[in-house]
Amino acid sequence: MSDRPHVYAHVDMDAFFVSVELVRRPELRGKPVLVATGTIASRGVVMAASYEAREFGVHSALPLAIAHRRCPQAILIPRDMAFYRRASKKVMEVLHRFSDRVEVAGLDEAYLDLSDCPAPEARARQLKREMLAATRLVCSVGLGPNKLCAKIASDLDKPDGLCVLGPDRMLEAVGDRPAKLIPGVGPRTAERLEVMGIRSVGELASADDAVLDRTLGPRLGRELRQRARGHDDRPVVTEREQKSESRETTFPGDVSDREVLNTTLDELADGVARSLAEAGHVGRTITLKIRLRPFRTHTRSRTIDAHTSDPTLIREVARRLLADFELDAPVRLLGVGVANLMRTNNGSGPAEPSANPADALTLDV
Missing domain, CATH: 3.40.1170.60 (MutS, DNA mismatch repair protein, domain I)
Known part of the structure; x- marks a missing residue:
């Protein structure tokens, strides 16, 4: 570097x-x-x-x-979804032409580290042209000194835009936007901030440390305030640095029907298995993520005897975890993950442990 x-x-x-x-x-x-x-x-x-x-x-x-x-x-x-995943694969192939450090954030979005590029803005324009030529799809690109600024920038000039944003322009650009724009400000945190009279990004950026400490705790409160000011130290995490593979979906309304939950769980498990196979990974720890109304999130995990990417086995374990979970409220979100990964070396030779720890990659279904 x-x-x-x-x-x-x-x-x-x-x-x-x-x-x-x-x-x-x-x-x-x-x-x-x-x-x-x-x-x-x-x-x-x-x-x-x-x-x-x-x-x-x-x-x-x-x-x-x-x-x-x-x-x-x-x-x-x-x-x-099968058609969209094929299109997504083509999109990611284009992105990998422009950087060897690409973090997939969803079927339709990704982060690239362009720090070694002498002219990143020109590089971004070239990326947009090649994306259109290769896929016939239009994209918006945000550039910034960190992932937060880059993501916000990509949303400021849509569609088919290119925007550069640094911390010095953060509040000018989004200071009056809702605080939930900031990563880490979910529904529950937004409610707690609103009780303090903090509704916008600008109000969060100027909030008193002592007030945030009392309400959110010293670590989370100050971290969110720093992000509201445009500061973010999260690195780009490539697929090779991935620690786990997961998928989740948020239901449009409350769901209590276990048959609906099981069917959704099967789709999620199949998606995880497919991604593991494409990446040449197998895993041992299978996790169920479930969010109940009002915003109570629980996880249940089971570690099996041997590493796998078998969709049938992942579905079976995930269903058992769900069956053992007592639903005392409707479900809003359901997720399946596989961790403790090893590489399969494309099926030849012994598997080896996956590389450095990183946040789980989550793709909505």
């Missing part, structure tokens, strides 16, 4: 699910299009909305019934 200052890029594919659909259905360009799960009758939910649909107040996570009332002329397309 050179002595140049850190430069990170956050690449966010614009309206990804809809944009991928428009590649194979170009006749729908310029029209309000929705990708959704389920139907209006089955309480389906919008997964993605074209920019034309957004003009009518339709957005992701909106119930289809409400979306239909706001934009009855919208064209509804059922989700096709």
